[in-house]
Amino acid sequence: MLARTNELAEANCKLLGPDEDLGIVHFVTPGENALYAGSTGSAGPLRPTICIHSFPLRFEMWRHLFTEGAHVVTPSVRHIPPQCIEPKMKNRSRLHWWLADKQSQAVDPRAITLLLDLDGNVTECAGSNFVIVKGKTIISPSPRNILGGVSLQTVRELAPKTGMEFIERDFQPYDVVNADEAWLTTTPYCIAPCTKINNTPIGDGKPGPWFKKMIAAWSKRVDLDIEAQILGSA
Numbered sequence: 001m002l003a004r005t006n007e008l009a010e011a012n013c014k015l016l017g018p019d020e021d022l023g024i025v026h027f028v029t030p031g032e033n034a035l036y037a038g039s040t041g042s043a044g045p046l047r048p049t050i051c052i053h054s055f056p057l058r059f060e061m062w063r064h065l066f067t068e069g070a071h072v073v074t075p076s077v078r079h080i081p082p083q084c085i086e087p088k089m090k091n092r093s094r095l096h097w098w099l100a101d102k103q104s105q106a107v108d109p110r111a112i113t114l115l116l117d118l119d120g121n122v123t124e125c126a127g128s129n130f131v132i133v134k135g136k137t138i139i140s141p142s143p144r145n146i147l148g149g150v151s152l153q154t155v156r157e158l159a160p161k162t163g164m165e166f167i168e169r170d171f172q173p174y175d176v177v178n179a180d181e182a183w184l185t186t187t188p189y190c191i192a193p194c195t196k197i198n199n200t201p202i203g204d205g206k207p208g209p210w211f212k213k214m215i216a217a218w219s220k221r222v223d224l225d226i227e228a229q230i231l232g233s234a
Contacts, residue, residue, distance in 0.1 A: 001026070001050075001052075004052055005024060005026070005052055008024065008052055008053075008054055009022060009024060009054065012054045016056060019229065019232065020056055020057070021056070021057045021059075021229070022054050022055070022056060022057065023054060023055050023056075023057050023187070023188060024052065024053070024054045025052070025053055025054075025055075026050075026051070026052050027051050027092065028048050028049070028050050028051070029048055029049045029051075030046075030048055031045075031046030031047055031048050031049070032046045034046060057188055059189070059229065059230045062188065062189045062192065062230055063230055063231060064110065065184070065189065065192035065193070065230075066189075066192060066193070066207070066227055066230050066231055067231070068195065069192070069193040069194055069195025069196065069205075069206065069207050070112050070184055070192055070193065070194040070195065070196075071108050071110065071111050071112065071194075071195070071196040071197075071199075072111065072112050072113070072114040072125065072130070072176075072182075072184075072194055072196070072197050072198075073103070073104035073107045073108065073111040073112070073113060073114065073197070073198055074113075074114050074115070074116050074122075074173055074197070074198060075100045075103035075104050075113060075115075076103060077096055077099050077100035077103060077115065078115060078116055078117060078118055079115040079116065079117045079118075079123040079124070079145060080096060081117065081118055082144050082145060087123075087124075087144070087145055087146055087147050088143075088147055088148065089147075090147060094126070097113065097126045100113045100115060100126075101113050101126070107198070107199065108199075112125050112126075112128075112184070112194075113125060113126055114130055114197070116172075116173070117145050119170075120172050120173075121141065121142065121145065121170040121171065121172060122141050122170075122171055122172065122173065122175075122176065123141055123145040123146055124141065124145070124146045124147065125184060125186075127186055127188075128149070128151075128184040128185055128186035129141075129146060129147075129148070129149045129151065129152040129184070129185045129186070130182065130183070130184060130185075130194070131152070131155065131182065131183050131185065132171065132175060132176055132179035132180075132181070132182045132183075132202075133164075133179060133180050133181040133182065133183070133208070133210050134175075134178075134179050134180055135180065136163060136164050136165060136210075137164065137165045137166075137167060138155060138156075138159055138164055138165065138166045138167070139167055139168075139169060139171055139175075139179075140152065140156075140166065140167070140168045141168070141169075141170065141171065142168055142169060142170050143168055149185060149186065149187070150187065151185035151186050151187055151190055151191065152185045154185070154190075154218065154221075155183070155185055155191065155214065158214060158217045158218060158221065161217050162210070162213045162214055162217050163213075164210065164214075173197060173198065176197045176202060177197060177200050177202065179202055179203065180203050180208060180210070181193065181194075181202065181203055181207075181208035181210050181211055182194035182195075182197070182202050183211060183214070189226070189230055190215070190218055190226050191211070191214060191215055191218060191226075193206075193207035193208065193211045195207065215227055
C-alpha cells in the first residue's frame with residue numbers, strides 16, 4: 001500500500017506547481033453485492049476493491065478560516081452512538097452528515113457542522129476533530145465518541161512544546177461558548193481557529209494567541225509556513 005501510494009504521489013506531484021500540494025485518499029470496498037453480481041456472485045467469496053486516488057488541495061477553500069475563523073453549528077442530527085458504529089472505524093456512511101450539513105448551512109452557508117452525542121456532549125466535525133482551549137489546557141472530546149485523527153495527535157504531541165496541557169473529557173456547547181479558544185484539526189489545513197458556535201462568539205471572536213503558537217510550532221516541525229501557504233494561494 002505504501003509503495004503504491006508513493007508511486008501515485010510521485011507521478012501526480014509532477015503536475016503541481018511549486019506552491020501547490022497533493023491530497024491522497026485510500027478506501028476499500030467490501031466487494032460486490034452478491035445479489036447484484038449475478039453469476040459471478042456464486043463463484044466464491046467476493047474480493048474487496050482497494051482504491052487510492054489523489055487531488056490538488058484547494059487552499060482557497062480554507063483561507064477564510066485563517067482570516068475570520070470557523071463558524072461551527074450544532075444541528076438536531078446527533079452523532080451515531082458508539083454502541084451502533086465504532087467511531088474509530090473510518091467509514092463512508094455519510095448520510096447523517098449530509099442531513100446535518102443541510103441544517104447547519106441554513107444557519108450559515110459556510111458553517112461547519114459539529115455534532116453532539118445523545119447526551120449533548122461535543123463530538124467531532126465531518127472532516128475534522130474539534131478541541132477547545134481553557135487557560136493553558138487543550139480539551140479534546142472523550143475518545144469514545146470520535147475518530148482520532150493524525151492532526152489531533154500532532155496537537156497532543158506539540159502541546160508541551162507550546163507550554164500547554166492536553167486532556168480528554170466530555171464537554172458541552174456551554175463550555176465551547178465559555179472557552180478562550182477553539183480549533184479544528186484536520187489533514188488538509190492542519191489546524192484552524194474556530195471563532196463562533198451557533199452564531200455566538202468564542203473568546204473575543206478572533207483567532208487567539210494559543211492558535212498562533214500552535215501553528216508556529218507545527219510549521220517549525222514540518223519546515224513549512226502552513227498559514228502562509230493557505231493565505232498565499234491564488
